[in-house]
Amino acid sequence: MDLQLPPTLRQLRVACSQCNLMELCLPVGLSEEDVARIEALIGNRRKLKRHQALYEVRSPFQALYAIRAGSFKTTIVLEDGREQVTGFQMTGELLGLDGISTGQHVVSAIALEDSEVCVIEYTRLEALAREIQGLQAQFHKVLSREIVREQSVMMLLGTMRAEERLAAFLLNLAQRFAARGFSGTEFRLRMTREEIGSYLGLKLETVSRTLSHFQEEGLIEVQHKNIRLRDRERLRGLIQAPLSH
Known part of the structure; x- marks a missing residue:
């Protein structure tokens, strides 16, 4: 129980309760001294405004970043100058x-809203892991x-129809929100429909049309960027059997 934990560990549990770094420390059975060393490692934080870049393509790799609050998109720029969204990341990821393999970042990370990250210097993380x-x-x-x-995304883009892609995307978001203690049925999309289309390999018009069709079928309720999943089971069913028009 938390009440029986040493103060340092108890504080870390609170600080990292919504953070992916919880898996790097708390389950390992650390001593107070080790916990204090990890606390020092992740103590540096950085705040970003909406649309601000955390890092850009080809910038030197120096650290990992645990999202403490807010959300991000990762992008690359194609040869024709278009932006391609490669992922969306939320609190706790x-x-x-x-950047680990090449020593420089291969994508840019852009804040979708005012956000805060914990900065983990990679060389120090490596040394501590040893x-x-x-x-x-x-x-x-x-x-x-x-x-x-990444493999799941490749399968999504390579084998699924537009309705299946969007249904899988919404269900994945719901699952990730629920895992972090938020509602798994009602949430706000921080990304634009154009960004969703870029990520899913769909045109903006297709994303808007499919969302409208889902709403007409009673699967979801859409109010601007707010989404409510009304029938998760039927949404799951779409991934195997496309929705009739």
Whole structure:
């Protein structure tokens, strides 16, 4: 129980309760001394305004970023100058993993709203992982989950119809919100419909038309950027059987 935890660990649990870094420390059975070292590692925070870049393509890789509040999109710029959205990240998720292999970022990370991140200097994280038993294994679990997520997106774009893509996207968002203690049926889209289309490989008109069709069918309720999932089971069913027109 939290009441029995040492003060340092109790504070860290509160600070990181919505953070992906919880998986890097709390389950490992750390001593107070190790917890204090990790607290020092993630103590630096950075605030960003809406549309501000956390880092840009080809900028030097120096740190990972745990989203403490807010949300982001990651993007690349295509040869014709168009922006391609490669992902959306929310509170409790990590940014910056794209830069580990090459030493520079291969995407840009842009705040979708006023946001705050915890800055984790990567060289210090690596050094600490060598010293704290179990920390490296937990970090590898985070990396593995990101690989699985990327594979899921590739399958989404390669095999699904427009209705299936959008249904899967909404259900995925709902699941991620619910996992962080928020409502899994009502949420606000921080990204634009154009950005959703870029991510899903759909035109803006297709996204708008499909959302309207979902609302007409009683699957969702849309009010500007606010979404309410009215029939999650039927939405799931769309991924196997397209909605009739």
